[in-house]
Amino acid sequence: MRRIIAEDLDWSLATVSSLSNLCLQCIVNNFEEKPIYEELTSSEKDFIQNRVSLSLPLHFAANVFPDGVYWKRRCEQKWKVCDVSNYGESWKRMFFERQLENIIELFVPGITEPKTVLDMVTLCKDHIKKLNIAQLLPPVKEPQTEDEEQATELTLENEDDKSGMDHFDFRILLDKLTNLEELHLVYKVKSCGMNFEWSMFEMTNRDCESLAKALKSCKTLKLFRLHLSHLEDKKCRLLVKYLLDHPSLRTLDFSHNVIGDSGARAIGKLLTKSKLEILNLYDNNIGGPGAKAIAHALSKNTTLVSLNLCLNRLNDEGGQAICKALLNNKTLLHLQLGANGVTWLTALSLSSVLAQNNTLKSINLSCNTLGEVGGNALEEAMSHNTSVTECNIHLTDIEERKVSVINQMVWNNQFRKQETSPREKNTENAN
Amino acid sequence: MEEADKVHEEAPEPPVLSDNQEDKKGASSFKGKEDPTEEGNEELKTKMQEEKKDVNKRIMSLQKRLTTLVTNIQTAADAKEMERRSGMEDNCRIRDERLKNDAKACQEKVEEIRKGWSIVNQKVVHSELQSVLDSQQQLCAAVIEDKKKLIRDLQQERRVKEDQYLKNLRRLDEEIKLMLDRMQQQFQNLSKAYSEELTQLQGVYQQEIEVLLAKDKAKLDKHMKEHWDTELESLMERRRMVEESEKTVHDVMLENTTKIKLMQLEENAKSQARLREQQQMKGKSVVLNLKQLEHGNKNAAYNAKLEEMKGKILGTSKEVKNLKTKYAKQKDKFMKQRQYLSEVHKRSRQHYERMQKEVRYTTAADARKFEEMWVMMEEEVTQLAEKALAIDSLICKHLGLAWERPSAAFMESPGPRRSQEHDTNPNSHLLQTRHPSHCSQRMMDASVGPSLERDSEHSTGVEEGELSSETLMKVMELLCDETGFLVEDKLRKLLVPMEKNEQTIVKLHSLFAVLGLKEKDLPKLLHEFLLMYERQQGERTEGAEAMENSATADSTSRLIKPNYVLPTLRRFLEQHRKRSSSHQQSSLSHPARDTSVEEAYWDRLGNIITEEKLKLWDAAERELKQYEEVLMDISVLVPETELLRQQNTELRMQLQQILSMLNSLWLSAEGREKKSRTRKSRPSTTTSSITQCSL
Numbered sequence A: 001m002r003r004i005i006a007e008d009l010d011w012s013l014a015t016v017s018s019l020s021n022l023c024l025q026c027i028v029n030n031f032e033e034k035p036i037y038e039e040l041t042s043s044e045k046d047f048i049q050n051r052v053s054l055s056l057p058l059h060f061a062a063n064v065f066p067d068g069v070y071w072k073r074r075c076e077q078k079w080k081v082c083d084v085s086n087y088g089e090s091w092k093r094m095f096f097e098r099q100l101e102n103i104i105e106l107f108v109p110g111i112t113e114p115k116t117v118l119d120m121v122t123l124c125k126d127h128i129k130k131l132n133i134a135q136l137l138p139p140v141k142e143p144q145t146e147d148e149e150q151a152t153e154l155t156l157e158n159e160d161d162k163s164g165m166d167h168f169d170f171r172i173l174l175d176k177l178t179n180l181e182e183l184h185l186v187y188k189v190k191s192c193g194m195n196f197e198w199s200m201f202e203m204t205n206r207d208c209e210s211l212a213k214a215l216k217s218c219k220t221l222k223l224f225r226l227h228l229s230h231l232e233d234k235k236c237r238l239l240v241k242y243l244l245d246h247p248s249l250r251t252l253d254f255s256h257n258v259i260g261d262s263g264a265r266a267i268g269k270l271l272t273k274s275k276l277e278i279l280n281l282y283d284n285n286i287g288g289p290g291a292k293a294i295a296h297a298l299s300k301n302t303t304l305v306s307l308n309l310c311l312n313r314l315n316d317e318g319g320q321a322i323c324k325a326l327l328n329n330k331t332l333l334h335l336q337l338g339a340n341g342v343t344w345l346t347a348l349s350l351s352s353v354l355a356q357n358n359t360l361k362s363i364n365l366s367c368n369t370l371g372e373v374g375g376n377a378l379e380e381a382m383s384h385n386t387s388v389t390e391c392n393i394h395l396t397d398i399e400e401r402k403v404s405v406i407n408q409m410v411w412n413n414q415f416r417k418q419e420t421s422p423r424e425k426n427t428e429n430a431n
Numbered sequence B: 001m002e003e004a005d006k007v008h009e010e011a012p013e014p015p016v017l018s019d020n021q022e023d024k025k026g027a028s029s030f031k032g033k034e035d036p037t038e039e040g041n042e043e044l045k046t047k048m049q050e051e052k053k054d055v056n057k058r059i060m061s062l063q064k065r066l067t068t069l070v071t072n073i074q075t076a077a078d079a080k081e082m083e084r085r086s087g088m089e090d091n092c093r094i095r096d097e098r099l100k101n102d103a104k105a106c107q108e109k110v111e112e113i114r115k116g117w118s119i120v121n122q123k124v125v126h127s128e129l130q131s132v133l134d135s136q137q138q139l140c141a142a143v144i145e146d147k148k149k150l151i152r153d154l155q156q157e158r159r160v161k162e163d164q165y166l167k168n169l170r171r172l173d174e175e176i177k178l179m180l181d182r183m184q185q186q187f188q189n190l191s192k193a194y195s196e197e198l199t200q201l202q203g204v205y206q207q208e209i210e211v212l213l214a215k216d217k218a219k220l221d222k223h224m225k226e227h228w229d230t231e232l233e234s235l236m237e238r239r240r241m242v243e244e245s246e247k248t249v250h251d252v253m254l255e256n257t258t259k260i261k262l263m264q265l266e267e268n269a270k271s272q273a274r275l276r277e278q279q280q281m282k283g284k285s286v287v288l289n290l291k292q293l294e295h296g297n298k299n300a301a302y303n304a305k306l307e308e309m310k311g312k313i314l315g316t317s318k319e320v321k322n323l324k325t326k327y328a329k330q331k332d333k334f335m336k337q338r339q340y341l342s343e344v345h346k347r348s349r350q351h352y353e354r355m356q357k358e359v360r361y362t363t364a365a366d367a368r369k370f371e372e373m374w375v376m377m378e379e380e381v382t383q384l385a386e387k388a389l390a391i392d393s394l395i396c397k398h399l400g401l402a403w404e405r406p407s408a409a410f411m412e413s414p415g416p417r418r419s420q421e422h423d424t425n426p427n428s429h430l431l432q433t434r435h436p437s438h439c440s441q442r443m444m445d446a447s448v449g450p451s452l453e454r455d456s457e458h459s460t461g462v463e464e465g466e467l468s469s470e471t472l473m474k475v476m477e478l479l480c481d482e483t484g485f486l487v488e489d490k491l492r493k494l495l496v497p498m499e500k501n502e503q504t505i506v507k508l509h510s511l512f513a514v515l516g517l518k519e520k521d522l523p524k525l526l527h528e529f530l531l532m533y534e535r536q537q538g539e540r541t542e543g544a545e546a547m548e549n550s551a552t553a554d555s556t557s558r559l560i561k562p563n564y565v566l567p568t569l570r571r572f573l574e575q576h577r578k579r580s581s582s583h584q585q586s587s588l589s590h591p592a593r594d595t596s597v598e599e600a601y602w603d604r605l606g607n608i609i610t611e612e613k614l615k616l617w618d619a620a621e622r623e624l625k626q627y628e629e630v631l632m633d634i635s636v637l638v639p640e641t642e643l644l645r646q647q648n649t650e651l652r653m654q655l656q657q658i659l660s661m662l663n664s665l666w667l668s669a670e671g672r673e674k675k676s677r678t679r680k681s682r683p684s685t686t687t688s689s690i691t692q693c694s695l
Helices: A002-007 A019-029 A042-051 A058-064 A069-078 A091-105 A114-124 A148-157 A205-217 A233-243 A261-273 A288-300 A315-328 A344-356 A371-384 A400-430 B002-010 B013-033 B041-122 B126-293 B298-399 B408-412 B416-424 B426-434 B438-467 B469-482 B489-495 B500-515 B519-540 B555-559 B562-588 B595-606 B611-661 B663-694
Strands: A130-133 A182-185 A223-226 A251-253 A278-280 A306-308 A334-336 A362-364 A390-392
Touching: A019 A042, A042 A069, A058 A114, A069 A091, A091 A114, A091 A130, A205 A233, A233 A261, A261 A288, A288 A315, A315 A344, A344 A371, A371 A400, A390 A400, A400 B041, B041 B126, B126 B298, B298 B595, B298 B611, B469 B500, B469 B562
Parallel strands: A130 A182, A182 A223, A223 A251, A251 A278, A278 A306, A306 A334, A334 A362, A362 A390
Antiparallel strands: none
């Protein structure tokens, strides 16, 4: 003992790792050749997950390691910001989802082999629940250019060739992801810079068709969001046609598109047929007739909880139709009609709804010129209502005093609800 | 845009308000924290709930304010979008109108030009044509000018729009920056509020915890104190106990040491005494020696002797030790030997017993054998006698004398031994009694008589004793009184309080013990006395008449004289002693044989053939011998006759053969038969005589 210490000044007992640790280290070093994992204890598994090389081939690691430290390490190695709470606290899910998103976002039709996606899908099909695709690249005509910027540059030149502008075909992907629940899509190109071209921010007809078929094939999808993609009436109708009988879709988001009245009519039909709970048509081009169609569907619907029609062109025609439909609807909780150019007429009909409907919770009428009459009517209605806890009437030309009165009433409602809800909870617990 | 700005301006206000509120709340909460220790748990709880409510309210308002801010921004953006849209629509409309106007104007001008062209066609004159062309050209130029102007205007407009767009972008950028700043601020505000809330809550909880802790601590202290008190008490008690026990232990030790010391002292004293004795002895011897050596060299001798004596003492002490050890050894050895010897003794005793048993058995067996022998001999002898008698009778018969059987009864009777046996066996005795025999009867009388007599006497005595128990009692009393000198004084004293009967019984017991008698001898003794009493009666018959008048009650005193008591007792004792000794002898040795009887018996058997008879027998023998000689002669002749007879039979056979063969010779054969018959008659007589002789 003494001799050893004399020879090695840094020697100390603490640095001598135990035999088991050495064995585990050995396993770690030769993990790729001889993976020993399942037969170990949990602490030993942790040891291995903490130390095993991150450069292990994915197809190998995906089958060996369950969700845990290893995937955390891989995620943190790959991305700076990792918020696991958005992925159901599962590092593995996060890794695979983001990996697949990356692959799809960098997929260049015609150049990238679809096999790369399919390989990845075979590995991760059980783990993916949500796909948030922030860009979809258009194809490249000339094969010599490979990087993204050049590709977009080249597409500029070939803008006339519409048939060649198809994006990634989702049909090869969606029917294989058996656990997919959310799909966020944007047909756009990120940071295109001076190569801007409108066609970059559109989807083609064939894209639309393939996407619609893909969506139909994905039976587990609950949320579909297609925004900022210049969705027109025609394409909207096509998509809706394929979504009509979807068994699980609950949320549909077509915000920031250019859907007009005919698209709205199609969506109204969808409302009557499906079990949608949240419909978001924010920032579209829906006018009075489209709103009427939606209102007609709304008066019969019993599943929709939230309806967002902000930034459309409903005007009083559509607004009144929607409000009349609400007289027959007892399920809608959130209604947004902001910035729709409605006037006191709509306010009047809405106040008649508020006076007798006690299911609505939040209303948004901002950026509408309601005027004094509308303000009075709303004040009157709110004094009878107890359910509304949010009411946005900013910039509606109502007197400040009345706005504050209405706000106070809403505040009281909210507070009452806050107080009752824990009591209810308590009683429930007591029972 | 202005509205949006307004919103932006409005935005910073709420935090201030909230800050004020927070300050207020903080103050209230601080107020609430001052006296929580004195109040109970419930109050604390209610306070906590209120606090929570407050907190909730505040947080909610804060959140709402913040969300409203966000929604305000969004609504502002929406409004802007709306404005933009309306502006765009207006612009489009204006542009459209303008384009329409322009197109209309253009149309008019084009019409004009067209008209001009028709005029041109009409005009042939060059100058006119020239002027018309000029005007046309002017018109075209005007149109072009208009178009150019329009284009310029549009371009201008576009440029303006571009500038506007740029500005817009820049403003948006600024706004975004502002918004970011605001968000940052909001974030900070919120976090600040949260942190304040947190600290407050922490403070409250801290205080609560402190209160609880203080309470618990007090409780704990109390409990600990109690516990320590009890522990201390128990410790004190234990200490006391320990001290007590130590004391007792000390005392015990002291006692023990003193005892040991005392014992040691005693031992020392003893040893010293012994030493002293020894020394005295030594001194005596020394003195003696000194006296002896007084004449010689006193001092030297004394010294030498002293040393010698010392050595001797040592030697003796050693010797004593050796002897002691030897003694111990010897003792052990003797003990062992004793044990061994005792074992040997036991064994030998057992052996002896076995031997005795054997001897007894052998003696019994011998006796049996002897008796069997005797019986056999007797039988043999009687048989011999019978034989002799038979022979005698034969001889007598032969001689033609009248033979008398001498005392047949005696012959038939068994010997004395057998008769004794029969006597012990009652069944055989019964059988024996059927054949009356004088001899045996007599012998029996001789042998058994005395004992039978004694028995009968006994029985009569006993009967008498039983019958007159009163007299017996009296006799006993008398005996006790007369032999009172033999009873001890102590016993007598003890017997004073007892009843008379018991006294007599006890006295008798003691007396018997003294005299060496047993209780079963009592009847005998009494019988003796009664015998004596009878004798006395016999003596006294003459004087009975005179005594009749005296008191009848005192019969014993009248019947037995007290003076006779002692001599009779002595006599009885002597008799008893003799009897007991004889009895013992008889019990040990075999019953003595009555030799005289047997002698007589044997003599009689021996003399069963008298002298006269012997003489007669001698004479008869002599006669018979002579007759034998004659017979011998005859016997010599017999074979000859046999031979002859044989010849005769052979001849007869031949004759018969001849007869059978020759019937004619019948008569001659008859004659021959007569001859043979005569010959036959003679030998038959001789044989009969011989048989007579043999008999």
